[in-house]
Amino acid sequence: xxxxxxxxxxxxxxxxxxxxxxxxxxxxxxxxxxxxxxxxxxxxxxxxxxxxxxxxxxxxxxxxxxxxxxxxxxxxxxxxxxxxxxxxxxxxxxxxxxxxxxxxxxxxxxxxxxxxxxxxxxxxxxxxxxxxxxxxxxxxxxxxxxxxxxxxxxxxxxxxxxxxxxxxxxxxxxxxxxxxxxxxxxxxxxxxxxxxxxxxxxxxxxxxxxxxxxxxxxxxxxxxxxxxxxxxxxxxxxxxxxxxxxxxxxxxxxxxxxxxxxxxxxxxxxxxxxxxxxxxxxxxxxxxxxxxxxxxxxxxxxxxxxxxxxxxxxxxxxxxxxxxxxxxxxxxxxxxxxxxxxxxxxxxxxxxxxxxxxxxxxxxxxxxxxxxxxxxxxxxxxxxxxxxxxxxxxxxxxxxxxxxxxxxxxxxxxxxxxxxxxxxxxxxxxxxxxxxxxxxxxxxxxxxxxxxxxxxxxxxxxxxxxxxxxxxxxxxxxxxxxxxxxxxxxxxxxxxxxxxxxxxxx
Amino acid sequence: xxxxxxxxxxxxxxxxxxxxxxxxxxxxxxxxxxxxxxxxxxxxxxxxxxxxxxxxxxxxxxxxxxxxxxxxxxxxxxxxxxxxxxxxxxxxxxxxxxxxxxxxxxxxxxxxxxxxxxxxxxxxxxxxxxxxxxxxxxxxxxxxxxxxxxxxxxxxxxxxxxxxxxxxxxxxxxxxxxxxxxxxxxxxxxxxxxxxxxxxxxxxxxxxxxxxxxxxxxxxxxxxxxxxxxxxxxxxxxxxxxxxxxxxxxxxxxxxxxxxxxxxxxxxxxxxxxxxxxxxxxxxxxxxxxxxxxxxxxxxxxxxxxxxxxxxxxxxxxxxxxxxxxxxxxxxxx
Numbered sequence: 061x062x063x064x065x066x067x068x069x070x071x072x073x074x075x076x077x078x079x080x081x082x083x084x085x086x087x088x089x090x091x092x093x094x095x096x097x098x099x100x101x102x103x104x105x106x107x108x109x110x111x112x113x114x115x116x117x118x119x120x121x122x123x124x125x126x127x128x129x130x131x132x133x134x135x136x137x138x139x140x141x142x143x144x145x146x147x148x149x150x151x152x153x154x155x156x157x158x159x160x161x162x163x164x165x166x167x168x169x170x171x172x173x174x175x176x177x178x179x180x181x182x183x184x185x186x187x188x189x190x191x192x193x194x195x196x197x198x199x200x201x202x203x204x205x206x207x208x209x210x211x212x213x214x215x216x217x218x219x220x221x222x223x224x225x226x227x228x229x230x231x232x233x234x235x236x237x238x239x240x241x242x243x244x245x246x247x248x249x250x251x252x253x254x255x256x257x258x259x260x261x262x263x264x265x266x267x268x269x270x271x272x273x274x275x276x277x278x279x280x281x282x283x284x285x286x287x288x289x290x291x292x293x294x295x296x297x298x299x300x301x302x303x304x305x306x307x308x309x310x311x312x313x314x315x316x317x318x319x320x321x322x323x324x325x326x327x328x329x330x331x332x333x334x335x336x337x338x339x340x341x342x343x344x345x346x347x348x349x350x351x352x353x354x355x356x357x358x359x360x361x362x363x364x365x366x367x368x369x370x371x372x373x374x375x376x377x378x379x380x381x382x383x384x385x386x387x388x389x390x391x392x393x394x395x396x397x398x399x400x401x402x403x404x405x406x407x408x409x410x411x412x413x414x415x416x417x418x419x420x421x422x423x424x425x426x427x428x429x430x431x432x433x434x435x436x437x438x439x440x441x442x443x444x445x446x447x448x449x450x451x452x453x454x455x456x457x458x459x460x461x462x463x464x465x466x467x468x469x470x471x472x473x474x475x476x477x478x479x480x481x482x483x484x485x486x487x488x489x490x491x492x493x494x495x496x497x498x499x500x501x502x503x504x505x506x507x508x509x510x511x512x513x514x515x516x517x518x519x520x521x522x523x524x525x526x527x528x529x530x531x532x533x534x535x536x537x538x539x540x541x542x543x544x545x546x547x548x549x550x551x552x553x554x555x556x557x558x559x560x561x562x563x564x565x566x
Numbered sequence: 567x568x569x570x571x572x573x574x575x576x577x578x579x580x581x582x583x584x585x586x587x588x589x590x591x592x593x594x595x596x597x598x599x600x601x602x603x604x605x606x607x608x609x610x611x612x613x614x615x616x617x618x619x620x621x622x623x624x625x626x627x628x629x630x631x632x633x634x635x636x637x638x639x640x641x642x643x644x645x646x647x648x649x650x651x652x653x654x655x656x657x658x659x660x661x662x663x664x665x666x667x668x669x670x671x672x673x674x675x676x677x678x679x680x681x682x683x684x685x686x687x688x689x690x691x692x693x694x695x696x697x698x699x700x701x702x703x704x705x706x707x708x709x710x711x712x713x714x715x716x717x718x719x720x721x722x723x724x725x726x727x728x729x730x731x732x733x734x735x736x737x738x739x740x741x742x743x744x745x746x747x748x749x750x751x752x753x754x755x756x757x758x759x760x761x762x763x764x765x766x767x768x769x770x771x772x773x774x775x776x777x778x779x780x781x782x783x784x785x786x787x788x789x790x791x792x793x794x795x796x797x798x799x800x801x802x803x804x805x806x807x808x809x810x811x812x813x814x815x816x817x818x819x820x821x822x823x824x825x826x827x828x829x830x831x832x833x834x835x836x837x838x839x840x841x842x843x844x845x846x847x848x849x850x851x852x853x854x855x856x857x858x859x860x861x862x863x864x865x866x867x868x869x870x871x872x873x874x875x876x877x878x879x880x881x882x883x884x885x886x887x888x889x890x891x892x893x894x895x896x897x898x899x900x
Contacts, residue, residue, distance in 0.1 A: 156828035
């Protein structure tokens with residue numbers, strides 16, 4: 061921080077959406093020749109901050125200074141012209157155009173009023189040569205791997221902007237070898253004196269490439285610290301927020317005889333998605349999945365429910381191997397799945413509470429055997445009272461209910477199918493405290509009635525509270541399985557922060 | 567692999583050569599500049615509007631209004647030339663300004679109201695046809711002497727074939743279209759829109775200007791096509807050119823352009839027009855076949871090309887996946 065003038069300086073920036081604060085009084089300073097990692101879980105405000113810097117959003121308060129001058133980028137293109145370029149995880153280039161056209165779109169060299177293709181190709185080759193990339197620039201971009209497309213995107217951003225480069229999860233779909241190639245480029249740009257903001261969920265990569273780390277949580281700045289000497293456990297606790305109160309645990313009788321597992325995963329995995337893992341889930345058991353965002357939690361649940369097809373391993377249900385190729389097959393086995401994003405993957409906003417509740421059951425019965433209106437109403441009323449769903453009327457469109465009540469309707473939908481095995485992905489995200497407690501009570505209640513549950517949650521305290529066992533995922537691998545007394549937020553955070561032989565660029 | 571984007575174009579070329587060989591082997595007389603000249607003249611209006619359609623489809627859109635715009639142009643010209651003393655050249659400029667503005671307006675609606683091009687141009691199709699009826703429901707002959715002058719312009723090719731003015735206009739339009747698509751920023755923007763709208767926006771493509779420009783171009787070329795059609799038929803009739811938009815779309819797709827946009831060539835559309843022309847010529851030479859065979863063969867060809875494109879996409883997706891897996895397997899398992 062000794063430099064007289066930072067390259068980019070964000071001071072006291074706030075942003076709210078419809079009165080809900082997404083970013084509060086955040087400071088962020090980027091030096092030239094620095095790789096600065098921006099970390100935080102979902103809802104921490106990372107993407108809001110990035111969108112303010114890159115002009116996608118306008119700030120409500122505070123100021124953004126580029127080389128000491130306040131900037132007010134109108135949009136992404138404007139920010140690019142000012143010197144701030146962005147490369148997204150989903151490479152935002154045009155795969156149907158050639159590499160050279162992608163590099164020069166909108167600023168093609170001209171000769172006699174027409175595009176000078178030869179000159180454009182020559183310059184493209186010169187640009188990519190500086191990155192050590194020797195490819196056919198006249199070939200369509202679609203012919204190249206995502207890693208090469210990333211480098212082309214970076215080359216374009218640097219060539220246009222040249223001061224600040226924002227890399228938004230650039231490594232999310234790359235393998236270890238490709239990450240190395242990308243990092244070589246990033247190091248080169250750092251040596252050239254560019255300021256690079258690096259966003260990633262992979263802590264190993266952050267430690268490898270970043271000089272400085274800024275952690276956000278719930279829209280607030282937690283701290284900005286140099287990477288050198290930063291303890292991993294401290295970093296993870298900064299990101300997740302340590303609960304100060306001691307963990308409240310459900311007492312589980314350790315003498316309960318171990319029944320046969322209901323669901324048994326053996327070497328289940330999908331390349332580039334989740335590494336093969338083994339897991340048994342018994343009746344009357346809640347298995348928790350912990351891990352940072354992007355660690356493979358949701359992907360694991362999707363494999364079990366047949367949304368994604370595994371390319372290795374087997375799933376057995378009550379001892380019988382099952383080919384889990386589609387959610388229909390999973391439902392036929394008595395599985396149920398409440399997805400993470402209830403707004404897009406769960407509720408049908410314009411349909412009533414009743415209609416939303418009967419969906420899964422009706423799908424299971426098939427369209428030939430419709431539920432009668434009175435059956436539907438009885439079912440809906442039963443669950444509305446059983447789960448204490450607060451709605452004035454069972455015919456009210458579900459979009460008018462609060463988040464917690466929508467979540468309960470989703471639970472009701474699956475409970476109506478009378479499942480043996482229930483998967484919940486972030487069941488308590490974005491709901492109020494009261495509903496939160498009720499959903500946790502419901503999870504424990506279902507478990508005690510003999511259902512098997514697999515619950516994914518970022519709220520470690522809550523996970524510790526109800527899980528009989530917890531598995532911890534890191535970088536798409538299962539790194540730990542905690543049972544009995546080992547179940548505590550401390551142990552989970554240590555497992556997330558650990559970097560054993562499996563870590564680093566494998 | 568690298569040339570996969572040229573594959574549909576090459577397939578079109580192969581189909582064209584095969585069709586020509588079949589035609590010549592059955593009717594050796596078809597190998598003459600006379601037949602070639604007639605083919606170009608008969609399909610001049612279709613070719614011109616198909617160039618506009620190529621740009622629209624490359625951008626991921628569709629323009630259903632062109633057939634009606636051709637009819638409107640013919641009716642407008644015939645009524646103006648019958649009822650006023652305006653010179654045809656002035657009338658040409660007037661009608662081109664009208665059809666270009668009409669196309670631009672449709673592009674504006676598509677972009678600013680964020681409406682599907684199918685619906686907007688469907689509305690445009692009814693609108694243009696309706697206005698033609700409003701002008702006149704009769705077939706109005708065009709007797710202006712300037713028309714005869716234009717119709718008498720032609721080059722005699724070796725072998726006695728005539729390259730008429732309207733055939734020349736079509737060839738020029740194709741040449742300009744090829745340059746516009748391959749060698750200008752506008753052309754690259756058209757491909758960009760068809761490739762991925764969000765990416766195009768983030769990369770700074772002026773989406774509004776380009777969208778309006780594309781439909782304005784299609785409107786302009788439909789107007790030009792209407793002028794050529796009026797020269798070809800010496801009349802304006804509000805029931806003319808029904809379904810020409812579909813023939814144009816067929817020529818574009820047979821020419822190897824992907825209906826979802828982003829991939830294709832104006833030159834391919836020229837081959838598509840020639841293939842359609844060859845089939846018609848074959849039927850004329852045969853004399854016993856019903857003219858509906860044109861439609862049947864075109865239908866079969868369309869099915870064939872859609873299947874080919876689908877197959878190519880599967881192939882490239884699979885090879886992309888294999889490539890990723892191959893590169894993913896190497897270092898991580900080492």
